[in-house]
Amino acid sequence: MKCDWKQELDMKSLVDRCKKLIILSSIICAFAVVISLHKLLTHDVRISKPFSPIPAGLHGYYLEPFSGESEPQHKRHNEAQDAEAVVSLNAALEMKKNGKTEKALKLFQHAFALSPKHADILNHYGEFLEDIKNDIVTADQLYTLALTSYPEHNGALMNRQRTASIVENLDREMLRKIDEKRDALLSIPENDSALRRAKKEAYFQHIYHTVGIEGNTMTLAQTRSILETRIAVAGKSIDEHNEILGLDAAMKYINATLLYRLRDITMRDILEIHKRVLGHVDPIEGGHFRRTQVYVGGHIPPGPSDIHILMNQFLEWLNSEDAMELHPVRYAALAHYKLVYIHPFIDGNGRTSRLLMNLLLMQAGYPPVIIAKQHRHLYYQHLQTANEGDVRPFVRFIAQCTERTLNLYLWATSEYSHMVPAIGEPHILSPEGLDAFL
Numbered sequence: 001m002k003c004d005w006k007q008e009l010d011m012k013s014l015v016d017r018c019k020k021l022i023i024l025s026s027i028i029c030a031f032a033v034v035i036s037l038h039k040l041l042t043h044d045v046r047i048s049k050p051f052s053p054i055p056a057g058l059h060g061y062y063l064e065p066f067s068g069e070s071e072p073q074h075k076r077h078n079e080a081q082d083a084e085a086v087v088s089l090n091a092a093l094e095m096k097k098n099g100k101t102e103k104a105l106k107l108f109q110h111a112f113a114l115s116p117k118h119a120d121i122l123n124h125y126g127e128f129l130e131d132i133k134n135d136i137v138t139a140d141q142l143y144t145l146a147l148t149s150y151p152e153h154n155g156a157l158m159n160r161q162r163t164a165s166i167v168e169n170l171d172r173e174m175l176r177k178i179d180e181k182r183d184a185l186l187s188i189p190e191n192d193s194a195l196r197r198a199k200k201e202a203y204f205q206h207i208y209h210t211v212g213i214e215g216n217t218m219t220l221a222q223t224r225s226i227l228e229t230r231i232a233v234a235g236k237s238i239d240e241h242n243e244i245l246g247l248d249a250a251m252k253y254i255n256a257t258l259l260y261r262l263r264d265i266t267m268r269d270i271l272e273i274h275k276r277v278l279g280h281v282d283p284i285e286g287g288h289f290r291r292t293q294v295y296v297g298g299h300i301p302p303g304p305s306d307i308h309i310l311m312n313q314f315l316e317w318l319n320s321e322d323a324m325e326l327h328p329v330r331y332a333a334l335a336h337y338k339l340v341y342i343h344p345f346i347d348g349n350g351r352t353s354r355l356l357m358n359l360l361l362m363q364a365g366y367p368p369v370i371i372a373k374q375h376r377h378l379y380y381q382h383l384q385t386a387n388e389g390d391v392r393p394f395v396r397f398i399a400q401c402t403e404r405t406l407n408l409y410l411w412a413t414s415e416y417s418h419m420v421p422a423i424g425e426p427h428i429l430s431p432e433g434l435d436a437f438l
């Protein structure tokens with residue numbers, strides 16, 4: 001009994017202490033809240049205007065209302081352009097209705113130039129190209145771009161659902177023809193003299209055009225001379241010489257060490273390619289990821305702190321079964337785009353990406369693809385389109401370049417083989433210059 005009384009007393013004492021502690025804590029918290037409120041109410045708060053990454057003006061397929069003279073001048077200018085674009089669109093639709101297709105085309109082009117992300121313009125322009133010009137591929141690209149700007153646009157949604165499968169079938173047919181030409185080229189014996197001459201000339205072409213895309217001013221004859229003689233060309237910079245020698249070293253490295261290897265492509269492989277691409281121009285940066293932010297036209301690549309993570313993810317995709325089950329041209333083109341998007345190096349990203357693409361193509365039996373320097377604007381235009389969300393035009397462009405390169409080889413090894421030096425002519429890489437022979 002005495003023990004129970006003592007336990008009860010101890011419990012009561014403990015409860016009293018807890019009550020005192022809670023009351024004291026409440027007082028301290030209340031005091032802290034009062035002090036905080038006092039500081040907040042007496043502080044001079046300045047709210048900054050939010051920074052918007054989207055330019056003022058068009059957002060989707062509609063026009064923002066004009067709200068008066070107090071609006072910034074650039075916003076009024078954009079809205080004026082959008083209004084003019086809508087007027088041009090309406091005029092184009094009227095001309096199309098009246099059967100005046102050439103005038104309608106010019107008006108559609110004008111509207112598109114004024115407002116290239118206006119979903120109504122993109123949708124109607126696509127319908128015009130599909131109905132009048134029978135250009136389903138370009139129409140599908142315009143519908144896709146419209147949905148990128150305004151995903152809920154009903155007209156573009158319905159049109160895109162209809163054209164997507166048609167365009168996919170057209171792309172597959174193009175790739176099938178490319179495969180037939182690759183198989184025809186592979187059937188030519190390695191010791192065929194015409195094939196050997198074609199490979200030599202195409203090698204010069206490849207290096208000439210690859211460095212030319214980056215702005216190198218060497219002619220094809222000068223490029224050939226440097227590679228064959230290692231003698232400098234008067235009046236040309238050291239860097240231009242070194243760009244050619246670096247690409248030559250990288251191509252030879254790929255041919256000697258990577259082309260016939262069966263294991264996965266590694267980080268070291270890509271760094272070794274870049275080391276040779278940039279080694280003659282900038283041996284310090286060659287083979288190393290960039291440590292600073294870079295800006296490439298309208299594209300802002302990921303920051304330097306993200307490069308290792310993104311490159312590991314890229315290599316995981318590059319060596320995955322899903323990626324390698326793609327058609328080789330699609331696989332190589334996507335690898336090119338993904339690497340150049342990350343832009344892991346301070347310089348030489350385009351050359352390294354094209355070399356990786358050609359490594360994958362060569363492993364699949366295709367010759368290294370020549371992207372002609374005169375198609376430089378198309379090359380960058382399709383990369384920009386890919387950055388905006390539609391990579392298919394870039395893949396299609398690479399496929400077309402692959403077919404033209406195959407055409408070059410097949411033409412050079414045909415009855416016209418005595419004219420092999422003619423592959424150095426710029427027109428030979430255009431559709432008009434090659435397709436007529438096949």
